[in-house]
Amino acid sequence: MLIGHQRIWDFLTQSAAKNRLAHAYLFVGPAQIGKKTLAAEFAKWLLCQQKKNNSACGVCRSCLDIAKNQHPDLFILSPKQEEKKGVVKTFEIGIGEIKTLRRHLSLFPYSAKYKIAVIDEVGSLTREAINSFLKTLEEPGQNTLIILISSSWQFILPTIISRCQLIKFLPVKEQKLAVGLKKIGKKEGDILKIIKLAAGRPGQAINLLENPEILAGQQAGIDSFKKTLKADLAWRWDLAKELSQNLAVAQETLSQWSLWLRDRLLEASGCEHLLVGSRAETKISYPVKNLLAIIKEVQRTQDILSNSSFNSRLALEVLMMKI
Ligand SMILES: [Zn+2]
Known part of the structure; x- marks a missing residue:
């Protein structure tokens, strides 16, 4: 559907x-x-x-x-x-x-x-x-x-x-996601939370509703990003190693980072009505220019990970150094 x-x-x-x-x-x-x-x-x-x-x-x-x-x-x-x-x-x-x-x-x-x-x-x-x-x-x-x-x-x-x-294809608004999920008769789980984490992607929302274990991993993905911003290089490299062991999880984690950053960029630009997820709980002090640069780096890494001929761990380590 x-x-x-x-x-x-x-x-x-x-x-x-x-x-x-x-x-x-x-x-x-x-x-x-x-x-x-x-x-x-x-x-x-x-x-x-x-x-x-x-x-x-x-x-x-x-x-x-x-x-x-x-x-x-x-x-x-x-x-x-x-x-x-x-x-x-x-x-x-x-x-x-x-x-x-x-x-x-x-x-x-x-x-x-x-x-x-x-x-x-x-x-x-x-x-x-x-x-x-x-x-x-x-x-x-x-x-x-x-x-x-x-x-x-x-x-x-x-x-x-x-x-x-x-x-x-642009992210689907939360209200439309909610209407769609109700139409397919999905009642289990915390729909509001799922809609936030799906960040405008209906396929991911359905996936999260049907697989609660992925839902737990999604929240962990956003939390890991907030932690990464404050963490030292050793912690970041450990995360790069962990992510490089499962590229499907790495891709999904970076998608979460990217969509979360997009929302922060919209907040910083005064376009809160376009947010796909929720407002930041604490104010992010990054200037717009830096947010844009981080989004580009995250997306560039995703592109590299989608090509099997590149060294994924190296790409993730480079990302960890740049954000
Ligand atoms: Zn027909």
């Missing part, structure tokens, strides 16, 4: 209604914010045989095929993941998988007007895979719709960006 992002939904559905869809879109925004959900919901709406104005019917052949992941006109490509001892390893998307995708797009639509491909995450493509995929982006077939998803700008080639229409 899609929570928030109504503006993007309206833009895409209205473009389709007017027959003005681009061949390729690039969805960019933080992890768990709703990019993949929106792509899947939009594909479902587009392929639905009995769609109402703003939603897919959910009962036609096409909707049922999508629910079973078996729609012949929809191809979703995600990097393979493997979990060992709590550490999740994500593999790159190789040329073989891109060739399968290209074959899918070269066929005529089976039962709908469009042939759709979704790639989640485009930053996971190997160089060889990107080169092969660029040909598809340069010469898209008729009625082809490609949706690329990325949590970061860092590793997307300009040649890909220039061939896509960009769609930026």
